[in-house]
Amino acid sequence: MKISAFSLIINAPDPGTGVVMSQHEKLESVLSLGNLVEELGYDAYQIGERHGAPFLCSSPAVLLTAVAARTSRIRLLTGVTVLTIHDPVRVAEEYALLDHISGGRLELVIAKGNHAPHYATFGLDPAEQWDVLAEKYELLRRLWSEEGVTWSGQYRLPLVDVTTQPRTYQDTIRVWHGSSTSEQTTELAAKHGDPLFSANGFFPTARYQALIEHYRERWEHYGHAGEPIVGVGFPALLIRDTSQEAIEAYRPFWNAQRATPAAKHNGSPFWELEEFIDQGSALIGSPEQVLDKVNRFTELYQHQLTGVSVDSLPLTWQREQFERFAAEIAPDLRKHYPDSLWEPSA
Numbered sequence: 001m002k003i004s005a006f007s008l009i010i011n012a013p014d015p016g017t018g019v020v021m022s023q024h025e026k027l028e029s030v031l032s033l034g035n036l037v038e039e040l041g042y043d044a045y046q047i048g049e050r051h052g053a054p055f056l057c058s059s060p061a062v063l064l065t066a067v068a069a070r071t072s073r074i075r076l077l078t079g080v081t082v083l084t085i086h087d088p089v090r091v092a093e094e095y096a097l098l099d100h101i102s103g104g105r106l107e108l109v110i111a112k113g114n115h116a117p118h119y120a121t122f123g124l125d126p127a128e129q130w131d132v133l134a135e136k137y138e139l140l141r142r143l144w145s146e147e148g149v150t151w152s153g154q155y156r157l158p159l160v161d162v163t164t165q166p167r168t169y170q171d172t173i174r175v176w177h178g179s180s181t182s183e184q185t186t187e188l189a190a191k192h193g194d195p196l197f198s199a200n201g202f203f204p205t206a207r208y209q210a211l212i213e214h215y216r217e218r219w220e221h222y223g224h225a226g227e228p229i230v231g232v233g234f235p236a237l238l239i240r241d242t243s244q245e246a247i248e249a250y251r252p253f254w255n256a257q258r259a260t261p262a263a264k265h266n267g268s269p270f271w272e273l274e275e276f277i278d279q280g281s282a283l284i285g286s287p288e289q290v291l292d293k294v295n296r297f298t299e300l301y302q303h304q305l306t307g308v309s310v311d312s313l314p315l316t317w318q319r320e321q322f323e324r325f326a327a328e329i330a331p332d333l334r335k336h337y338p339d340s341l342w343e344p345s346a
Contacts, residue, residue, distance in 0.1 A: 001298070001304065001305075001306060001330075001333040001334050001336075001337035001338075001339060002043040002044065002304060002305045002306070002339065002341050002342060003042050003043050003044075003305075003306055003307075003308070003325075003326075003330050003333065003334075004042060004043060004044035004045065004046050004075075004077065004231070004305060004306070004307040004308070005033070005037040005042050005044075005045055005046070005307070005308060005309070005310075005322060006045070006046030006047070006048065006077075006079045006233060006307045006308070006309050007030055007033070007046070007047055007048065007057070007079075007309060007311055008047075008048040008050055008055055008057055008079075008309070008311055009026065009027070009030055009047070009048075009050075009055055009056040009057040009063075009311070010054050010055060010056075010311045010312055011023060011026045011053075011054050011055075011056050012054040012256065012260075012312065013256075014314055015252035015253055015255065015256040016252055021315070023056060026056055027056060027063075029315050029318075030047070030063065031063075031066050031067060031070060033045075033318065033319070033322070034067035034070060034071055034074070035070055035071060036319060036322060036323075037074065037322055037326075038071045038072075038073055038074040040322060040323060040326040041326055041330070042074060042322075042326065042330075043074065043075060043305075043341075043342060044074060044075035044076070044077050044107075044305070044307075044342075045064075045067060045071075045074050045075070045076060045077070046076075046077040046078065046079035046109070046307060047060045047063045047064055047067070047077075047078060047079060048060065048078065048079040048080060049078065049079075049080060049081055049082050049113075051085075051117055051118060051121055051122075052117040052121070054260070060078040060079070060081060061078075061094045061095055061097075061098055064076045064078070064098055064102070064106070065097075065098050065101055065102075068098065068101050068102035068103075068105065069101070072103075073105075074105065075105050075106075075107060075342060076098070076102050076105050076106050076107070077106075077107045077108075077109055077176070078107075078108055078109045078110075079109050079178070079197070079233075079307070080109045080110055080111040080113070080178035080197075081095075081108055081109065081110050081111075082110075082111060082112070082113035082118060083110040083111070083112070083133055083136050083137060083140070084112045084113055084118075084124055084129050084132045084133050084136065085113065085118055085121075085122040085124055086136070087156060088136045088137075088139040088140040088143060088156070089143065089159070089162070089164060091140055092140055092143040092144055092164040093164050093165065093166075095108060095173065096144070096164065096165075096166050096167060096168045096169070096173075097166060099168050099169040099170055099173055100166060100168075100169045102169075103169065104169045104170040106170070106173055107173065107174045107175070107176065108173060108174070108175045108176065109175075109176040109177070109178050109197050110133070110137060110140075110175060110176070110177060110178065111133070111177065111178035111179075111180070111185065112129040112130060112132070112133040112185075113129070114180050114181070114199070114266070128155075130182070130184045131154070131155075132155050133188070134184075134188055135153045135154060135155050136155065136156075137175075137188065137192075138153075139151055139153065139156075139159075140175075141175075141192070143162070143164050144164075144168055144172075144173060145172075147163040148161045148162070148163055149161070149162045149163070150162075174194075174195065175192075175194050176189075176194060176195045176196065176197045176229075176231065177189035177194055177195070177196055177197065178197050178199060179196050179197065179198050179199065179208075179211050179212075179215070180198075180199040180201065182211075183211065183214050185211075186211050186212075186214045186215035186218060187214075187218055189215055190215050190216075190217075190218030190219045190221070190222055190224075190228070191218070191222055193219070193222065193224040195228065195229035195230065195231065196212065196215045196228065196229070196230050196231070197230075197231040197232070197233065197305070197307075198211065198212055198230065198231065198232045198233065198301070198303075199233055199235075200232045200233050200234065200235075200281045200297075200301075201233070201235050201266070201268075201280075201281065202235070202263070202266055202268035202270060202276070202280065203268060203269065203280065204269070204279050204280060205279065205280065205281065205297070205300070208232075208281075208301075209300055209301065212230060212301050212303075215228065215230070216228055229304055229305070229341060230301060230302065230303040230304060230305070231303055231304070231305035231306075231307060232297060232301050232303040232305070232306060232307065233281075233307040233308075233309065234281050234282075234283050234294070234297075234306065234307065234308050234309065235281065235282075235309045235311075236250070236254075236276070236281070236282040236283060236284060236309070236312075237283045237284070237290075237308045237309065237310050237321050237325065238250045238283070238284045238310075238313070238317075238321060239283075239285070239286070239287055239290055239321060239324045239325065239328065239329075240285075240286065241286060241287075242286055243284075243285040243286050243289055246284045246285050246286065247273060247274070247277070247284060247285070250273065250282075250284050251273055253312045253313065254273040254276070255273075256312070257312060258271065281297070283308065287324070287328040287329065290325075290328075290329055291328070291329050291332055291333075294306060294329065294333060295333075295336070298333070298337055304337075304339040304341045305341060306333065308321075308322075308325055310322065
């Protein structure tokens with residue numbers, strides 16, 4: 001099992017104090033956490049992309065470049081790159097630069113985006129988002145694998161004999177597909193033989209399990225060799241010595257999150273924190289409870305990458321949670337679920 005820390009850089013008021021970090025302080029904290037998770041032995045650091053408050057992650061390429069300059073080992077993943085709102089030529093160029101700066105540590109996670117303001121802000125018709133994603137990804141693949149690309153499509157002007165620069169540092173940059181709600185994502189990932197990263201967010205477990213199973217079925221349908229790679233995110237983490245302490249400590253953050261426009265847009269069926277813990281992916285409880293839950297999800301999903309997020313917590317809590325997960329949860333996961341993801345021989 002490999003472990004990643006991921007962030008959407010949510011800069012919201014502390015529900016206990018009402019204090020909001022300055023944007024500069026928040027961004028600096030995200031960079032410093034990149035150093036911390038590398039020191040703690042995490043395998044990857046992921047930064048997502050959202051546009052509009054309370055998120056400050058408008059450019060994963062810029063932020064991950066800063067993390068790359070401060071680190072030397074950890075893999076750098078987006079989480080996700082909203083490919084639907086970008087020109088694939090710019091994506092190919094910018095992330096190839098990051099690939100060089102990081103010494104080949106970059107991996108891209110793409111998706112159509114699950115944040116309502118994307119559509120109006122960038123002039124995207126929600127009815128076309130899946131078609132836009134598929135077309136732009138086909139072009140991105142060609143730009144990274146071919147020179148002198150001539151191409152035409154529906155959602156951007158044609159290209160004639162284009163070779164993007166710089167070329168990628170790695171022979172091939174691995175591209176994951178971020179999956180949250182639709183089989184169209186799992187179909188696209190399986191078609192191209194790419195790994196899947198399940199958001200595993202604010203819906204019952206069965207919903208994400210069905211998407212992962214669809215991905216595996218379509219992987220086999222397309223005749224790809226080997227086992228597909230699956231990553232799974234856990235968007236809520238809080239470890240305390242007892243479950244009661246953890247639940248009561250997290251409750252104010254849960255209540256605040258439930259009131260946000262993003263939560264209302266997503267339409268999660270969970271209104272009570274206890275429901276989210278019992279029926280969803282929340283890792284909130286004692287170390288034994290958190291480890292048991294990750295084990296249960298791993299047996300269910302058969303994933304190779306576990307991503308954890310502490311976005312909504314105060315900075316001191318974030319550092320504490322990454323430290324506790326690294327010390328009390330990660331060693332057992334690595335021992336019982338060996339894999340070759342990112343190993344030198346892979």
